[in-house]
Amino acid sequence: MPPKKYNIASIPADGIGIEVVAATIDVIEHLVKTLKTFEIEFTHFPWGTAYYKKTGEYLPDDALDVLRKFDACLFGAVGAPDVPDHISLWGLLLALRGPLQLYANVRPVRMFPGTRPRLADCKPSDIDWVLVRENSEGEYAGQGGRSHLHQPWETATEVAIFTRVGIERIMRFAFETARSRPRKFLTVVTKSNSMRNGMVLWDEIAREVARDFPDVTWDKMLVDAMTVRMVCKPASLDTIVGTNLHMDILSDLAAALAGSIGVAPSSNLDPTRRSPSIFEPVHGSAFDITGKGIANPVATIWSAGEMLRWIGEASAADVLMDALEQVCRNGVLTPDLGGTADTKSVAAAVSAEIEK
Amino acid sequence: MPPKKYNIASIPADGIGIEVVAATIDVIEHLVKTLKTFEIEFTHFPWGTAYYKKTGEYLPDDALDVLRKFDACLFGAVGAPDVPDHISLWGLLLALRGPLQLYANVRPVRMFPGTRPRLADCKPSDIDWVLVRENSEGEYAGQGGRSHLHQPWETATEVAIFTRVGIERIMRFAFETARSRPRKFLTVVTKSNSMRNGMVLWDEIAREVARDFPDVTWDKMLVDAMTVRMVCKPASLDTIVGTNLHMDILSDLAAALAGSIGVAPSSNLDPTRRSPSIFEPVHGSAFDITGKGIANPVATIWSAGEMLRWIGEASAADVLMDALEQVCRNGVLTPDLGGTADTKSVAAAVSAEIEK
Numbered sequence A, B: 001m002p003p004k005k006y007n008i009a010s011i012p013a014d015g016i017g018i019e020v021v022a023a024t025i026d027v028i029e030h031l032v033k034t035l036k037t038f039e040i041e042f043t044h045f046p047w048g049t050a051y052y053k054k055t056g057e058y059l060p061d062d063a064l065d066v067l068r069k070f071d072a073c074l075f076g077a078v079g080a081p082d083v084p085d086h087i088s089l090w091g092l093l094l095a096l097r098g099p100l101q102l103y104a105n106v107r108p109v110r111m112f113p114g115t116r117p118r119l120a121d122c123k124p125s126d127i128d129w130v131l132v133r134e135n136s137e138g139e140y141a142g143q144g145g146r147s148h149l150h151q152p153w154e155t156a157t158e159v160a161i162f163t164r165v166g167i168e169r170i171m172r173f174a175f176e177t178a179r180s181r182p183r184k185f186l187t188v189v190t191k192s193n194s195m196r197n198g199m200v201l202w203d204e205i206a207r208e209v210a211r212d213f214p215d216v217t218w219d220k221m222l223v224d225a226m227t228v229r230m231v232c233k234p235a236s237l238d239t240i241v242g243t244n245l246h247m248d249i250l251s252d253l254a255a256a257l258a259g260s261i262g263v264a265p266s267s268n269l270d271p272t273r274r275s276p277s278i279f280e281p282v283h284g285s286a287f288d289i290t291g292k293g294i295a296n297p298v299a300t301i302w303s304a305g306e307m308l309r310w311i312g313e314a315s316a317a318d319v320l321m322d323a324l325e326q327v328c329r330n331g332v333l334t335p336d337l338g339g340t341a342d343t344k345s346v347a348a349a350v351s352a353e354i355e356k
């Protein structure tokens, strides 16, 4: 039998996204060549702000159909200084997450070797979280509008839309994630004291779904109080689930508390596996350091590790992550982590470590 | 001329709210008796969950008219284990903030003596922030609903409503607050990359209002990235303004990073002074410690200090705050701060300190 072959779409997009995806693909190709247990073919798509400036669109009309042929997608970062962020993000990233129904955004957070813990009196083992973000609706439903433009009585709305289907599937996914981890513990984040509709529905569905997971312990937090708990009692948390906006905020906070947003990975998953899942670093396109070659590739390499696990190559993912952690432990770090290495030398060090 | 007399409404409401407001009123009455430069009369209102259980309402019909006769209001905390939070909070606290148009919620945050800093490598002077929260609209407009109740296709919406008037007045207030502080520096928080209507309007109005404050430096942050900045570069921040929900979240985070939510004060201001402003601790009714007499009164005493400043008694506020800080510095602390003092002995210590 010939080795299994995976087709991966690569969308580096903008800024340092291009640099960290290139470095990551080098590492993955090296990993594949070393292990010889499977094959990967990367197909590059030039979608991003340069493409937008040429064509007037961030994505071609058939983008979703094209992507559906792939096993997964590696994404860099989108956004450029000369295009309003809501145009670029809704043009590309948010035009994929929702329409492909990648409803589970998963963000593991732990104190990665080489990062400086930010909290006083916090042991490395105190932060070992998985954040599960609803990724297809809620505050990111994209509805609302503005009326009486520029008049003194101008009004604008942002409409968050929550569905029972949408909440139930992410809640189930979160309980399953919690069940798969040693502590079997889930915290459900809402804001049902001030938001009386969708947030109350979240609470109700949490209680309903919990009945199917008697082996999982769970509790409830308000999003504001949750920030306090993350800072003051990090070890009390394990798996965390919440809305699109709440977990957008909490996942940045989590990455910062654990040491750095420069290492934080994220997976946009379709757990039904009808669409290809998209793997991307949590950080953005960072035009302030674009072109300097010093972007931290760790978040994207870690994201690629999550991708390998998702497509079924868990032992390759383990090899990759062991090498990545060893390189960070050895102090081969980019300037954002206090080191002097550049993007390419971090990637080269990971490749070298893979061979050991 | 007889000394000026202020009429203050007291609404202790629920749980530890009742305990910390009682302790604070003791301290204020002691302060007034010691200084003899003005008088204060407190009028108590029994509104809260007990009142709700008796009458079916958290507030009587004429509550707003009754309160409008007062110079200010001291509030405890609302919420009880056996009433859904959204009923109690919309019944009382949120039924006052919006309808009285207390549009500026101001939350000073600094490392208070006696609290343990949570961030590694953070000097006490690194956190000295004023958080300005839009307090009358946005995500707390209270609109939205549920349809197809309990059907598989059930849908719920939460509608955030932003008005030019609402944004402009809070933005002006925030720029004025920034101007009144030594650094004259404001950070405007939005989420205009994913929320394309109200958040973009916030950005536009920030730019417009900034023109009237050429002496104030300002910058913009996305709410998710703002959590990272608060953790990683606290000293880069000074005055911060944002929406009702964003600042609800960030103000809890800020209080936690500075040491404790148990000391965090808040002012619900009507800067036009048509309504009485409401001063309250940031913490909630905490039924887990209610009745034990160990609730931390510092947040409410500090809130009362802000109240004195607001009604025009700044030098009395200074005396109060000096005494409060000295007591905390002396280690007279409640258990939440690692001490062994109870609510009453902290209050008694502040009163004793005032006389020195």
Ligand SMILES: CC(C)[C@H](C(=O)O)[C@@H](O)C(=O)O
Residues within 6 Å of the ligand: A089, A093, A248, A282, A284, B193, B194, B224
């Ligand atoms: C880029 C932006 C639209 C995005 C989001 O808000 O979801 C980012 O912050 C993230 O967390 O993935």
Ligand SMILES: CC(C)[C@H](C(=O)O)[C@@H](O)C(=O)O
Residues within 6 Å of the ligand: A193, A194, A224, B089, B093, B248, B282, B284
């Ligand atoms: C009690 C609750 C409704 C309130 C809020 O969300 O505004 C509280 O968290 C606060 O910060 O004052």
